[in-house]
Amino acid sequence: MGSETSVEHTDSREGSVDWMPLDNAAKIYPVAGSGAVTPVFRLSVTLREPIRYRELDDALRRVVDRTPYYQVYIRRGVFWYYLERHRDYPTLEVLPDAPITSISLHRRREQLIRVLVRDRTIAVDVSHVLTDGYGGSVFLGSLLVEYLRQLGHNVEPEPPLLDPDETPDPQEYDDAYQRMYSPGVRPAAMLAPAYHIPGLPHVHRYRVIAGRMPLAAVLAKAKERGVTLTEYIVATKIDAIKQVHDQQLRQTIKPQHSIIRIEVPVNMRRVYPTRSMRNFSLFVGPELDLSLGDYSFDEIVRRVHHDMHIQLDRNQLLRQISRNVGGE
Structure with missing residues (x-):
């Protein structure tokens, strides 16, 4: 070295x-x-x-x-x-x-x-x-x-x-977060706790999970529902976690939290153009609150689609920066 x-x-x-x-x-x-x-x-x-x-x-x-x-x-x-x-x-x-x-x-x-x-x-x-x-x-x-x-x-x-x-x-x-921070913007609200899949280890949790899917077929499924590939995959993950949650309920185990949320990274350079090679990403968190009732897969897809469109709004993302940078 x-x-x-x-x-x-x-x-x-x-x-x-x-x-x-x-x-x-x-x-x-x-x-x-x-x-x-x-x-x-x-x-x-x-x-x-x-x-x-x-x-x-x-x-x-x-x-x-x-x-x-x-x-x-x-x-x-x-x-x-x-x-x-x-x-x-x-x-x-x-x-x-x-x-x-x-x-x-x-x-x-x-x-x-x-x-x-x-x-x-x-x-x-x-x-x-x-x-x-x-x-x-x-x-x-x-x-x-x-x-x-x-x-x-x-x-x-x-x-x-x-x-x-x-x-x-x-x-x-450049620290693009600092550059884009606006003190007058109201910070985004803190999120409620979300449901976690039970039984996952708390240490040494990294492992390789490999899978393959035919891209054309998945894109066709997303197009059928009028959503992007990312939105379709996020909805699929939420639906899979919902099945685990529902199985707990059938076993008379009441989960501590009812909200299923997936964090989806956002490259902020697409929103605020910058050449910064340091960190400049945020997350949007489409979610499903199961305390409100059951959801079909199509309902989950629509929920994710609209949730992501709202959260990806430029001003909504600016509120995240306001919360994160303003709290330093």
Whole structure:
């Protein structure tokens, strides 16, 4: 990994690429981490030929230089955590069988991005302290294009992928939550507790559940009901959880909560255009309150469709930002 080398920084709440306070979404993770949940996600791509390590390592160094806001360690200050730039590079690691690796937020020299390789597959494990799925996918896509260039292929990165020959745009390490926050907007209300499926373990809960479905057939089902693919899949999940809830009732077990809610991530860059490569996502939560009675599947689909349209309204999302940022 090399020796630890920090860079000079100015102690400012606004930060710079060398020193950045955690963004609004990242602030919860250092204080809320547990053995049950690790704030890490994995993205991967499988190529047709085995990965060549030397070329991939050369590509990784160029992409890391292009994304200095990811070449950081997490640090604990007097009042808050922050990210500090260093000059180390991630070391290529063997991709394990585990669905995710743990990235500690309390070890001093822990890389917040891991690049994992096995056979024909390149994977990145990314701490949510750094970014969301969008930022991770741009990083992986940029790495893939640069790797192909290192192999001699004539390919060029197209937006939103990053070109290692370009200089980072300051907006890429901007805290977009702070930029979009409006103090005069009434915060969104806190949500009522939701039903949880009983019997799920509270530790070591990560496991791989794989499934396949014919895309054309599922799209046709969604189109029949006049909804999007996402809305149809969310309705299907709510219906499945409802069946578990109903089974408990048949066993004379009264569940503690009657609301079934699914969190659906929203890439806020589609609502508020920004080049930020840090976290900038929220959630909408279509829900079903079973205390109001039974629902057919078609009724669930309609409920999800209208719920998501209301919650995806730009002003409703702004209320979420007001609640989250205003509470700092």
